[in-house]
Amino acid sequence: MAAESNGRYWNPEAQTMPRQALDALRTERLREAIEQAHRAPFFAHRLDAAGVRAEDIRSPEDVRRLPRITKADLRRSEADMPPVGDYRPFGLDHAVRIAMSSGTTGRPTAMIWTERDLDVERELSARNHYRLGIRPGMVVVGAHPGYLNGGQGLQQAAYEHMGCLLVSIGPPESVDAAERALLSIRDLPVDRWQLFPAALLRLREAAERIGFKGLPEPAEIGPLTQHEKISAGMECVAYLGSSCGVSGGAHLAEDYALVEAVDPASGEPVPDGERGRLVVTSLGRDNPMLRYDLEDMVRIEAAPCPCGETSRRGFWEGRAKDIVTVAGRDVLPIDVWRHLDPGAEFVIIRPERDTGRLPVKVEGERDRDVEDALAHALELPVDVEWVARGELPRAAYKAQRVVPAGQS
Numbered sequence: 359m360a361a362e363s364n365g366r367y368w369n370p371e372a373q374t375m376p377r378q379a380l381d382a383l384r385t386e387r388l389r390e391a392i393e394q395a396h397r398a399p400f401f402a403h404r405l406d407a408a409g410v411r412a413e414d415i416r417s418p419e420d421v422r423r424l425p426r427i428t429k430a431d432l433r434r435s436e437a438d439m440p441p442v443g444d445y446r447p448f449g450l451d452h453a454v455r456i457a458m459s460s461g462t463t464g465r466p467t468a469m470i471w472t473e474r475d476l477d478v479e480r481e482l483s484a485r486n487h488y489r490l491g492i493r494p495g496m497v498v499v500g501a502h503p504g505y506l507n508g509g510q511g512l513q514q515a516a517y518e519h520m521g522c523l524l525v526s527i528g529p530p531e532s533v534d535a536a537e538r539a540l541l542s543i544r545d546l547p548v549d550r551w552q553l554f555p556a557a558l559l560r561l562r563e564a565a566e567r568i569g570f571k572g573l574p575e576p577a578e579i580g581p582l583t584q585h586e587k588i589s590a591g592m593e594c595v596a597y598l599g600s601s602c603g604v605s606g607g608a609h610l611a612e613d614y615a616l617v618e619a620v621d622p623a624s625g626e627p628v629p630d631g632e633r634g635r636l637v638v639t640s641l642g643r644d645n646p647m648l649r650y651d652l653e654d655m656v657r658i659e660a661a662p663c664p665c666g667e668t669s670r671r672g673f674w675e676g677r678a679k680d681i682v683t684v685a686g687r688d689v690l691p692i693d694v695w696r697h698l699d700p701g702a703e704f705v706i707i708r709p710e711r712d713t714g715r716l717p718v719k720v721e722g723e724r725d726r727d728v729e730d731a732l733a734h735a736l737e738l739p740v741d742v743e744w745v746a747r748g749e750l751p752r753a754a755y756k757a758q759r760v761v762p763a764g765q766s
């Protein structure tokens with residue numbers, strides 16, 4: 359997996375592989391993943407029920423013959439077969455790292471990595487960071503949550519692999535905590551900040567208090583950066599892709615993942631460039647995940663990118679649970695955010711019943727142009743309530759952009 363970076367790509371051979379060679383590699387790896395998964399009772403049962411065998415696979419598209427699974431299936435497996443379920447051929451005795459999902463919506467799920475699985479993530483994270491301009495020798499500040507969350511651990515492994523110095527300050531829980539973090543690193547020569555927008559907002563508030571200079575602008579790191587990166591979760595493929603900056607979307611690591619955008623009801627692929635559910639099959643791992651429905655919304659574009667990378671590009675559009683349906687139209691926070699100032703704080707209020715109007719709260723002075731642009735783009739009447747800056751709750755990690763009526 360050693361990469362010969364050439365200034366443009368971390369791994370030129372993999373990232374510019376001709377499609378035909380790439381598809382041959384993907385087919386071979388899909389066969390291996392199926393064979394491997396079949397050693398885990400969870401997948402063996404499903405593969406047998408669908409009548410799919412590794413030797414029947416002729417192309418990457420054959421992945422559609424496999425059944426989709428969701429996080430709820432993984433949770434059920436873990437509850438029935440504690441502590442880590444029966445969906446992995448390699449269990450705790452082969453694992454070198456563990457993390458637990460936050461578990462805000464039920465039983466937390468366990469994520470474990472073998473050395474080979476970690477190798478894949480280190481390679482893919484290096485491609486992502488290299489595209490973003492990170493180079494060996496840089497000093498980067500990160501605020502990913504650590505310990506059982508696992509995010510900081512992966513981030514640390516990624517930067518070590520690239521030969522960078524990661525300064526981990528953890529997600530600031532308050533503006534006071536952000537202030538303490540900034541004071542303790544104020545003399546370091548920071549090259550880059552890798553932050554979630556919510557962490558950046560809190561750090562900026564603290565920076566203003568103490569006169570700290572050098573933080574990026576929200577526009578440089580707003581929801582746009584999330585849109586330009588894509589993940590299939592730490593339990594599947596954490597570093598699925600990132601943008602090259604030449605054209606939109608994230609170059610998908612198609613040598614290590616089969617990535618689909620499907621119609622949620624039929625499971626069939628949606629047309630190129632249209633919004634569908636993100637379904638990912640991981641390749642090249644000890645513990646594969648077959649057709650994992652992330653319950654995220656994504657668009658995939660196949661048009662070749664002038665940067666020379668040969669993968670398709672994915673546009674992450676939001677969580678499926680954040681879809682607000684008004685007058686038959688599905689709206690996601692990104693549809694609103696596109697028409698706001700990139701650093702603007704906002705929430706969509708999920709109406710108790712569909713009145714045909716979309717209620718939104720935005721921080722800032724009333725701006726009729728924004729109101730008009732929203733209504734025009736969404737083809738819906740939008741009720742914008744403008745509130746004072748600082749009025750909407752700030753998250754330490756990821757912002758909640760959709761709140762139920764009555765809780766705003």
Ligand SMILES: [Zn+2]
Pocket residue numbers: 602603604605609663664665666667
């Ligand atoms: Zn590109």
